[in-house]
Amino acid sequence: xxxxxxxxxxxxxxxxxxxxxxxxxxxxxxxxxxxxxxxxxxxxxxxxxxxxxxxxxxxxxxxxxxxxxxxxxxxxxxxxxxxxxxxxxxxxxxxxxxxxxxxxxxxxxxxxxxxxxxxxxxxxxxxxxxxxxxxxxxxxxxxxxxxxxxxxxxxxxxxxxxxxxxxxxxxxxxxxxxxxxxxxxxxxxxxxxxxxxxxxxxxxxxxxxxxxxxxxxxxx
Amino acid sequence: xxxxxxxxxxxxxxxxxxxxxxxxxxxxxxxxxxxxxxxxxxxxxxxxxxxxxxxxxxxxxxxxxxxxxxxxxxxxxxxxxxxxxxxxxxxxxxxxxxxxxxxxxxxxxxxxxxxxxxxxxxxxxxxxxxxxxxxxxxxxxxxxxxxxxxxxxxxxxxxxxxxxxxxxxxxxxxxxxxxxxxxxxxxxxxxxxxx
Numbered sequence: 197x198x199x200x201x202x203x204x205x206x207x208x209x210x211x212x213x214x215x216x217x218x219x220x221x222x223x224x225x226x227x228x229x230x231x232x233x234x235x236x237x238x239x240x241x242x243x244x245x246x247x248x249x250x251x252x253x254x255x256x257x258x259x260x261x262x263x264x265x266x267x268x269x270x271x272x273x274x275x276x277x278x279x280x281x282x283x284x285x286x287x288x289x290x291x292x293x294x295x296x297x298x299x300x301x302x303x304x305x306x307x308x309x310x311x312x313x314x315x316x317x318x319x320x321x322x323x324x325x326x327x328x329x330x331x332x333x334x335x336x337x338x339x340x341x342x343x344x345x346x347x348x349x350x351x352x353x354x355x356x357x358x359x360x361x362x363x364x365x366x367x368x369x370x371x372x373x374x375x376x377x378x379x380x381x382x383x384x385x386x387x388x389x390x391x392x393x394x395x396x397x398x399x400x401x402x403x404x405x406x407x408x409x410x411x412x413x414x415x416x
Numbered sequence: 417x418x419x420x421x422x423x424x425x426x427x428x429x430x431x432x433x434x435x436x437x438x439x440x441x442x443x444x445x446x447x448x449x450x451x452x453x454x455x456x457x458x459x460x461x462x463x464x465x466x467x468x469x470x471x472x473x474x475x476x477x478x479x480x481x482x483x484x485x486x487x488x489x490x491x492x493x494x495x496x497x498x499x500x501x502x503x504x505x506x507x508x509x510x511x512x513x514x515x516x517x518x519x520x521x522x523x524x525x526x527x528x529x530x531x532x533x534x535x536x537x538x539x540x541x542x543x544x545x546x547x548x549x550x551x552x553x554x555x556x557x558x559x560x561x562x563x564x565x566x567x568x569x570x571x572x573x574x575x576x577x578x579x580x581x582x583x584x585x586x587x588x589x590x591x592x593x594x595x596x597x598x599x600x601x602x603x604x605x606x607x608x609x610x611x
Contacts, residue, residue: 305601305604305605306598306601306602306605308601309597309598309602310508310509310598313505313508313594313597313598316594317505317594343550344543344546344550345604345605347546348539348542348543348546348604349601349604351542351545351584352588352597352600352601353601355588355591356592356597358591359590359591359592360591360592374557375553375556375557376550376553376554376557379552379554379556380546380549380553383549
């Protein structure tokens with residue numbers, strides 16, 4: 197793919213409207229600020245033009261993930277959504293309805309990588325070549341594994357997304373980790389979207405991309 | 417892993433002519449051991465072996481079984497499957513680090529071995545890269561941007577990180593290949609205790 201991934205209308209005017217293939221984006225902010233919502237919207241905003249979504253869910257089950265997606269994309273084509281479910285949930289519903297690979301624990305990174313590889317291969321058999329990859333969330337991985345292992349995995353996984361010309365969208369809860377940890381994780385990403393609660397409501401700031409303004413702006 | 421001298425390659429191949437061809441191709445660069453079957457392979461396998469070239473179709477003990485045994489014994493080596501059958505996704509799930517289509521040519525065989533030897537360095541180099549980034553992150557958390565901009569030590573650290581990242585990315589190779597990608601993740605998980 198050589199055309200950028202359109203993220204029109206997800207972020208406020210004047211931030212960014214499209215991301216080049218191979219870009220990896222990190223969304224950070226405190227709990228309950230809406231990181232998942234932004235992640236899902238970024239992942240789903242190419243769905244109507246035939247792109248695929250491949251999301252690793254570290255704690256939510258595949259069926260609740262599917263419900264969240266359908267909230268943002270009412271016309272979701274279930275053939276183009278695939279989930280690696282590490283929640284340990286035994287719900288069969290989503291597994292019947294969309295492509296799902298189950299991994300016993302978020303700490304099983306080899307299992308996660310095999311799951312994503314299988315699902316990506318399935319997309320390629322369906323001729324879906326533009327794929328947005330989600331990982332929600334890095335914070336769960338840090339609970340299960342040493343930071344250095346999570347860091348190494350992110351380096352490999354973001355390289356995988358870059359080498360397959362995908363778009364990567366990851367989330368990190370920034371308050372529960374110390375600043376050094378957040379900086380270390382952040383360094384692996386091309387672009388960081390920060391969210392916070394300001395005095396007059398939610399605010400957003402985008403760092404890392406050329407042309408992205410570093411000022412906070414309102415984001416409803 | 418072999419500490420000194422050339423890397424050790426174990427060829428597991430039941431057809432003597434084929435095994436001999438590989439041996440001739442490889443002996444100038446590697447210390448080559450040959451095993452005609454799975455059982456012999458298991459006696460030849462020790463901590464010195466860096467790469468195993470494993471024929472998938474062998475009488476008695478199939479390639480998959482040999483692989484399982486290698487993993488069970490926790491021998492730190494990388495295993496390439498050599499197969500005339502076009503590989504399917506099972507290869508990745510079974511835990512092979514690479515595959516070579518049979519009959520391979522010489523460049524293909526040595527290219528695969530070199531990639532697997534590179535990958536053996538991956539975890540250590542990623543660890544080094546991580547340590548440098550962690551140090552940089554600590555400095556960023558403690559100091560202001562103006563202080564960092566004036567610091568020679570910080571500038572030197574940024575340079576080292578850049579060089580280390582280039583080295584890691586070269587070892588990573590082409591991550592669009594499934595076996596390379598899963599193999600790289602398996603490599604970092606081997607060191608994560610108990611996982």
